[in-house]
Amino acid sequence: MQASKRFLAALTLTVLGGTAQAADEVVVYSSRIDELIKPVFDAYTAETGVKIKFITDKEAPLMQRIKAEGQNATADLLLTVDAGNLWQAEQMGILQPFTSLVIDANIPSQYRSSTHAWTGLSLRARTIAYSTDRVKPAELSTYEELAYKNWEGRLCLRTAKKVYNQSLTATLIETHGAEASEKILKGWVNNLSTDVFSDDIAVLEAINAGQCDVGIVNTYYYGRLHKQNPKLAVALFWPNQSDRGVHVNLSGIGLTKYAPHPDAAKALVEWMTGPEAQKIFAGINQEFPANPKVAPSEEVASWGQFKADTIPVEVAGRRQAEAIRMMDRAGWN
Amino acid sequence: MAHPAQRRWYPLVFAVAALVLLPLSVLLLSWQTIDQQIWSHLWETQMTRLLGNTLQLIVGVGIGVTLLGVSLAWLTSLCEFPGRRWLDWALMLPFAIPAYVLAFVFVGLLDFAGPVQSLMREWFGTGLRLPRVRSTGGVIIVLVLVFYPYVYLLARTAFLAQGKGLMEAARVLGQSPWQAFWRVALPMARPAIGAGVALALMETLADFGAVSVFNFDTFTTAIYKTWYGFFSLSSAAQLASLLLLAVMVVLYGERRARGASRPTNERPRVKALYHLRGIKAWAASGWCLLVFACAFVIPLLQLVVWFWQRGRFDLDERYTGLILHTLYLGGIAALVTVSVALLLAFANRLAPTRAIRSGVSLANVGYALPGSVLAVSIMLAFSYLDRELVIPLSNLLGGAGKPLLLGSLAALVLAYMVRFIAVAYGPLENSLARIRPSLPEAARSLGGSGPRLFFTVYLPLLVPGALSAALLVFVDVLKEMPATLLMRPFGWDTLAVRIFEMTSEGEWARASLPALTLVLVGLLPVIGLIRRSARQIG
Numbered sequence: 070m071q072a073s074k075r076f077l078a079a080l081t082l083t084v085l086g087g088t089a090q091a092a093d094e095v096v097v098y099s100s101r102i103d104e105l106i107k108p109v110f111d112a113y114t115a116e117t118g119v120k121i122k123f124i125t126d127k128e129a130p131l132m133q134r135i136k137a138e139g140q141n142a143t144a145d146l147l148l149t150v151d152a153g154n155l156w157q158a159e160q161m162g163i164l165q166p167f168t169s170l171v172i173d174a175n176i177p178s179q180y181r182s183s184t185h186a187w188t189g190l191s192l193r194a195r196t197i198a199y200s201t202d203r204v205k206p207a208e209l210s211t212y213e214e215l216a217y218k219n220w221e222g223r224l225c226l227r228t229a230k231k232v233y234n235q236s237l238t239a240t241l242i243e244t245h246g247a248e249a250s251e252k253i254l255k256g257w258v259n260n261l262s263t264d265v266f267s268d269d270i271a272v273l274e275a276i277n278a279g280q281c282d283v284g285i286v287n288t289y290y291y292g293r294l295h296k297q298n299p300k301l302a303v304a305l306f307w308p309n310q311s312d313r314g315v316h317v318n319l320s321g322i323g324l325t326k327y328a329p330h331p332d333a334a335k336a337l338v339e340w341m342t343g344p345e346a347q348k349i350f351a352g353i354n355q356e357f358p359a360n361p362k363v364a365p366s367e368e369v370a371s372w373g374q375f376k377a378d379t380i381p382v383e384v385a386g387r388r389q390a391e392a393i394r395m396m397d398r399a400g401w402n
Numbered sequence: 403m404a405h406p407a408q409r410r411w412y413p414l415v416f417a418v419a420a421l422v423l424l425p426l427s428v429l430l431l432s433w434q435t436i437d438q439q440i441w442s443h444l445w446e447t448q449m450t451r452l453l454g455n456t457l458q459l460i461v462g463v464g465i466g467v468t469l470l471g472v473s474l475a476w477l478t479s480l481c482e483f484p485g486r487r488w489l490d491w492a493l494m495l496p497f498a499i500p501a502y503v504l505a506f507v508f509v510g511l512l513d514f515a516g517p518v519q520s521l522m523r524e525w526f527g528t529g530l531r532l533p534r535v536r537s538t539g540g541v542i543i544v545l546v547l548v549f550y551p552y553v554y555l556l557a558r559t560a561f562l563a564q565g566k567g568l569m570e571a572a573r574v575l576g577q578s579p580w581q582a583f584w585r586v587a588l589p590m591a592r593p594a595i596g597a598g599v600a601l602a603l604m605e606t607l608a609d610f611g612a613v614s615v616f617n618f619d620t621f622t623t624a625i626y627k628t629w630y631g632f633f634s635l636s637s638a639a640q641l642a643s644l645l646l647l648a649v650m651v652v653l654y655g656e657r658r659a660r661g662a663s664r665p666t667n668e669r670p671r672v673k674a675l676y677h678l679r680g681i682k683a684w685a686a687s688g689w690c691l692l693v694f695a696c697a698f699v700i701p702l703l704q705l706v707v708w709f710w711q712r713g714r715f716d717l718d719e720r721y722t723g724l725i726l727h728t729l730y731l732g733g734i735a736a737l738v739t740v741s742v743a744l745l746l747a748f749a750n751r752l753a754p755t756r757a758i759r760s761g762v763s764l765a766n767v768g769y770a771l772p773g774s775v776l777a778v779s780i781m782l783a784f785s786y787l788d789r790e791l792v793i794p795l796s797n798l799l800g801g802a803g804k805p806l807l808l809g810s811l812a813a814l815v816l817a818y819m820v821r822f823i824a825v826a827y828g829p830l831e832n833s834l835a836r837i838r839p840s841l842p843e844a845a846r847s848l849g850g851s852g853p854r855l856f857f858t859v860y861l862p863l864l865v866p867g868a869l870s871a872a873l874l875v876f877v878d879v880l881k882e883m884p885a886t887l888l889m890r891p892f893g894w895d896t897l898a899v900r901i902f903e904m905t906s907e908g909e910w911a912r913a914s915l916p917a918l919t920l921v922l923v924g925l926l927p928v929i930g931l932i933r934r935s936a937r938q939i940g
Contacts, residue, residue: 232631
């Protein structure tokens with residue numbers, strides 16, 4: 070009797086077009102790709118029975134979709150890369166701040182939004198990669214020095230359209246001010262050995278092949294390429310160790326304003342900052358866990374310890390537009 | 403004055419036009435506020451370079467696809483030379499390769515760090531280099547190799563349909579083959595060539611995937627940058643509406659140039675006109691082979707190599723799902739789009755009033771918009787409909803009051819229809835025009851009417867055109883990326899989605915698995931298309 074009633078209710082819902090939404094379900098919009106998130110979600114489902122549905126796309130369209138859905142939201146969580154994007158999501162008013170003692174205990178405050186709108190999950194350093202054949206580590210010191218004349222025709226960069234470079238530039242502006250930063254950017258552009266590349270892997274391959282001697286890349290791209298080709302004649306260098314430290318960015322998650330399953334979603338986020346999830350989440354992509362109590366994978370640890378820049382990552386978002394305009398002026402395409 | 407019988411078509415045509423108009427009006431509404439900071443920045447630092455780049459691209463691709471498409475079509479349809487038989491259809495195969503795939507194969511293969519130049523350095527030392535690969539010339543080459551089949555297909559059909567009478571007459575009048583080509587064949591095929599070039603240029607203007615691999619900045623990349631970087635969707639929509647304006651001008655020009663051309667009704671030719679011999683024959687074979695190798699064989703081989711090195715390790719049981727989703731979406735979209743396009747074509751034929759004609763041409767502009775911009779406009783339009791129409795209505799009827807459109811399969815199929823209806827409309831309009839009005843009139847005088855008339859007279863004659871239309875839409879939907887990404891229901895990942903995920907991470911070698919699968923899945927319909935077009939003519 071009970072069962073048939075439930076069946077009838079479900080049927081009615083289906084017929085009327087309402088997607089029957091069980092409470093034990095969480096919906097995620099993600100700009101991190103399928104293979105980097107599915108193992109984590111599968112682990113959660115295996116542990117708790119909560120189902121996780123997700124779609125992947127670029128950040129901007131996903132945010133627009135959340136905004137368009139408004140109160141009829143489908144998504145509970147927005148998972149994205151780069152603090153700049155998370156900051157934009159917060160500005161668009163599509164996130165819902167919430168405080169959690171678990172998250173506060175797991176993630177250091179510079180890797181969270183100051184308004185509790187989102188939290189970082191994994192960290193990646195955007196650092197200098199150099200040719201082990203043609204560059205001695207002693208020749209390197211800071212990002213800023215890559216603008217010096219002695220690097221002319223030796224530098225490779227990725228396109229300025231990628232948010233990682235925009236965030237790096239934003240922190241430059243925050244540190245040095247607009248005028249000095251623009252000079253640095255112009256120096257970089259002047260030192261380019263070839264047109265900028267469309268991705269970091271191509272930058273690393275160009276250094277390896279001898280097209281240029283140094284470049285700026287995210288650590289996990291190096292990790293991926295190194296795994297494929299252990300003879301890679303490229304190594305990572307940690308710049309600015311005597312001043313502000315290496316530029317660090319993150320991949321993070323926020324609760325949407327009209328999340329249909331807020332409690333289940335919060336529980337998922339809390340779990341994702343915990344040891345088990347952190348290990349998988351950072352491990353798949355050779356990133357650093359945002360939870361400092363969790364050790365990075367062996368390979369990642371082998372790159373060595375470094376001092377990270379402590380500028381709150383939110384700066385990336387606040388100064389993003391300014392950074393893009395500056396990069397345009399400097400001729401960094 | 404519209405006849406009452408003609409008015410019967412109004413609701414249908416206007417409903418379809420409204421569906422296209424909805425996303426377009428989203429673009430127009432964006433002009434309510436103008437972000438001066440973004441505009442003056444774009445104007446001062448970017449515009450000259452962007453417009454210059456875009457213009458170079460348009461001119462280069464325009465000339466390239468015309469040269470390739472027309473020369474190949476002329477050779478395979480009018481001449482006889484070694485290999486003509488299979489090159490005739492093989493030259494259509496590049497249609498199955500998406501522009502973004504050819505772009506990353508081209509750059510991956512030929513750039514400094516790629517296998518070709520690495521080998522050159524190994525053999526000949528570091529002095530020897532290829533010209534700059536990621537350059538204006540490189541982008542143009544890739545786009546020409548991907549888009550020439552549009553011109554080839556249409557020009558070939560036109561040359562074949564010219565029949566033997568005309569060219570033989572030219573020959574009897576003492577014209578050399580070359581003169582006959584310039585004075586007779588080319589002018590008569592001009593409308594078809596123009597239509598092909600227009601399609602290729604619309605694709606070029608809307609392309610984002612291929613130019614981003616080269617990091618070549620065009621007007622379209624500026625649209626994306628304004629949205630993804632400055633997060634100003636309204637400024638991006640404003641730029642997109644300007645692009646659309648430019649496209650409409652191009653289309654208008656193409657229609658004007660086409661003039662009142664009529665499909666010829668000559669008896670088709672059975673045998674080739676010119677038997678090439680000696681050096682000429684080998685030159686013809688060589689040219690066709692060169693294009694086929696560059697546009698199809700080499701890219702495919704590189705994909706296979708990458709697949710063997712890296713891609714095959716990703717192959718798992720989920721690929722069955724990806725392939726099925728891709729086929730299913732392509733199939734439904736083709737069916738829906740062709741049906742609607744057919745209705746539009748009929749409306750245009752039976753009731754060519756001014757209102758109907760404008761409605762029909764309005765319904766055809768979706769093709770020229772950059773995919774993501776169209777996708778987001780459709781998404782905004784659907785979420786508007788959900789909010790204003792579906793939810794109140796569902797509440798009124800005692801329903802759950804939930805949004806129905808956004809995130810549903812129906813919405814995605816509608817988005818495909820809006821984008822690709824122009825692709826289906828062309829072939830349908832053509833094959834409908836070939837049915838002389840006397841035929842249905844005769845049938846009518848014999849008492850046939852309504853559905854019976856449609857099924858017994860029109861439909862059999864329309865099948866070839868409808869099939870071509872369906873196959874074109876099918877292949878286009880397979881390759882479509884932005885709308886699929888943004889609007890697919892949960893769990894509906896396709897091959898294009900997987901390619902996007904891999905290339906966005908710079909994993910070109912691993913993208914070989916979904917890319918190769920996509921090309922193979924797309925090849926079947928392309929071969930069907932070729933057989934179709936061969937039989938239709940000869």
